[in-house]
Amino acid sequence: MALHETVEKLFAERRGEVYVYLVSLGTRPQEAQEMTQESFLRYFVALRDGQSIQNPRAWVYAVAHNLAINARPRSESAEISLYTAETPESLAISRERMAQLRSAIQNLSPQQRSYLHLRAEGFRYREIAGILGINPSTVGEFLQRSPRPRCPGSASLPPASACRAVSPYR
Numbered sequence: 001m002a003l004h005e006t007v008e009k010l011f012a013e014r015r016g017e018v019y020v021y022l023v024s025l026g027t028r029p030q031e032a033q034e035m036t037q038e039s040f041l042r043y044f045v046a047l048r049d050g051q052s053i054q055n056p057r058a059w060v061y062a063v064a065h066n067l068a069i070n071a072r073p074r075s076e077s078a079e080i081s082l083y084t085a086e087t088p089e090s091l092a093i094s095r096e097r098m099a100q101l102r103s104a105i106q107n108l109s110p111q112q113r114s115y116l117h118l119r120a121e122g123f124r125y126r127e128i129a130g131i132l133g134i135n136p137s138t139v140g141e142f143l144q145r146s147p148r149p150r151c152p153g154s155a156s157l158p159p160a161s162a163c164r165a166v167s168p169y170r
Contacts, residue, residue: 010043018064019032019033021117022036022067035067058127061121062133065114111132115128
């Protein structure tokens with residue numbers, strides 16, 4: 001497979017989840033789109049320059065994470081909707097759930113939000129550690145100590161796939 005095809009394939013498969021991750025870090029949607037594209041462009045350049053990348057998904061997330069951290073002073077919290085509504089009643093319920101979820105998530109530190117989101121995306125502790133540049137045991141300890149936000153009427157946080165509805169890449 002040619003280099004550009006390899007990058008295009010990964011972009012097609014992962015761009016939506018990288019975008020959602022960036023938005024979850026508080027990046028504005030427009031900036032998240034640009035950072036998503038920049039992450040994959042840097043992946044292309046790294047491969048073109050002969051860099052060996054063992055885990056492309058984790059590598060792209062690490063670049064996206066670093067771009068978001070570097071841009072943080074310019075970013076404001078993004079408004080995202082995790083739920084779709086078809087009636088006025090379901091819209092009101094969705095807004096209430098979103099406000100409660102947003103409040104619970106805002107009570108987490110930025111590092112906790114990053115850990116939890118990456119874990120929800122299916123990354124293993126070792127991969128999360130590589131993305132964030134920390135020791136793998138630190139990830140496990142931090143996730144164990146993190147308070148667990150809950151959706152109203154639910155025992156758990158909605159899956160990360162629930163966020164994909166807001167991605168411009170769907």
